[in-house]
Amino acid sequence: MKTEYHHIDNTFKEGLANSEMTPPSYIWDSIEKQLNTNRRNRSVLVIWRGISAAAIIGFIFLAGLFWFTHSNNNKASLALTNNAKKIAISNAKKIATNKSTPQDKTTSSIILNNRNNNDNNDNTSPYENDTISIKSKEKSYAKSEYKPLINKPNFVNTNNSTLTKILPKSTVKINSYTQVNATQLFNYRNNSISSYAVTNALFLSPFNNIKEEKEKKSLQIAIGGQFSPSYSYREVSSSENYNTSAAKESGLVSYTGGLNLNIKTPKRWSFETGVYYAQVGQKFSNPRNEFSGLQYFSANLSGEPEPITNSGLNLNNSLGRIKLNNNSQKNLQDESANYLKLSYKTVQNSYNTTEQLTIQQELDFIEIPLVLRYDIINKAIIFSLAGGVSTNFLIGNNAYQVENNSKERIGETENINNINYSAVFGIGFRTPIWKSIEFNFEPKIRYFMNSVTNSDVNKYRPYSIGIYTGICYRFK
């Protein structure tokens, strides 16, 4: 007579193996709703993280900047340019030169302390009466401390020193110990883990057959620095009664750089922010042309030549009126007067002689961008498009007279807004160069969406073009 323990089990197992029952349709509706909510929550979380990170970075940077600018009144913008460069370059250097230190090959110490049995819930204590053997690991030694034998014939050990000297780094310290039953201890601990698992609704095998592995993060964060030479110029519009173009205006070549934070989603989208230093401005020149003894051409050459007035110089231009500091006003007036005297004397010999008065206007900003990036090609080299908006906080406003490759601050441009907004667009290329470090190269164009001047008659919108390069570290 055959006996089979599990006939009834097999009946149900086989009978129900492919059993199906159609669930009501509203169950999928509920699931779909929950999944959509999860998707929305994830997007909001990404945006909030980005804004929080930008706010924190911006706050720290502005606080430092506030302290810095207060301690340096003159040439603040030039100093800040150098600092921003240093931050970008030193940050790049730190990342590039970061090397992992060699592993110490020595073993760790084995320390046995007197165990505390307070957490033992059982009445029976495993720590009774039996002995435990303590085995220490083999010691290994750093190579640098190993001195090989020296094969020297006729070696005389005059100092009684050994030929080889091995210096162990690890020690085995036994503070105190109690006698335990190792098998009982193992079972006790194993049961404790099982009880914990059950009481905490954790399940052991076979439901945990899947290998434990490190959970892959859904978002990747990268921090890096960028630097770029930039060329800036402007788009102007003014009312009919206000014609302010100088004799010759040109763009400004400067530098920009800063730190950025990139948050990459599992898809090709990523979100970027950061803190950058940027400079826009222009250069203009006016001829110091002789005309008549008491007249000279001012910056406003489209109108009639204006005589020198006692109220001061007129240096209007497309960006705005320059407010001279006291010393500069006097110096420029004296210069022009002297030049006129000179040119008046030589008017017969050099009627068409002209000299240029060159003024450079610089506006320095701290830029906080919020940029969305999409990876179009995601291979060894990642090609992406980026676009976004930036908030620009004015931190420097300077006008310089440029002469013989040196410049001297003469004042500032009036009526410049403290906060401005710009749109930014870039085409990025990046590639990993070593482990989690990536190199990026990105031409970018930035265009101010509002006029930087708060004048009603004159609108000035700068734009700048830069070739940004930098490196970043991607946390995985």
Place this chain on the structure above:
Amino acid sequence: MKNLNEIIIQCQKNNPAAQKSLYQKFAPWLFSVCIQYCKDRTEAEDNLQEGFIKIFNNIHKFRFEGVFEGWIRRIMVNTIIESFRKKNPVYFVDNIEDYNIESPDIYNEDTTIYDPKELHRLIEELPPKYKLVFNLYALEGLTHQEISDVLGISTGTSKSNLSRARKILKDKLSTKINRESQTA
């Protein structure tokens, strides 16, 4: 229709269309599993919904090692048991442990094919704690030690509950067969 691997990959990318395809493919089967474990249909629907949310939230962990059906079934059964534990924290413990050794069944050459709905009904009629142990042992293939770890009961209780479940089911099946043979 896309094959299953493609659907899984798209679900890992949070593609809504792929998620719906996956649900439509496996929901009837998993709903049947829920019915086996739960005391009524309402509870089965709740567990099905919660189980699928967990499947979609954790599908990125599936590495295409092993059978996908087994993976999602485990998630669903885990969800059901977790739900039981929340509602009935002292559900599984028998006050009186019965250490009766199971008596082996006499080999039965009965080859009747039973309607799955009938089998469902028979399991549903079992007391909850017997049903759960029977499902885990007979349908999921767990050992008594594993059942005791999962449910927090002793192996003796697990064996006792299983034995009683089997007896009840066998009696009901026998009664049914006798009735059918009489009517025939």
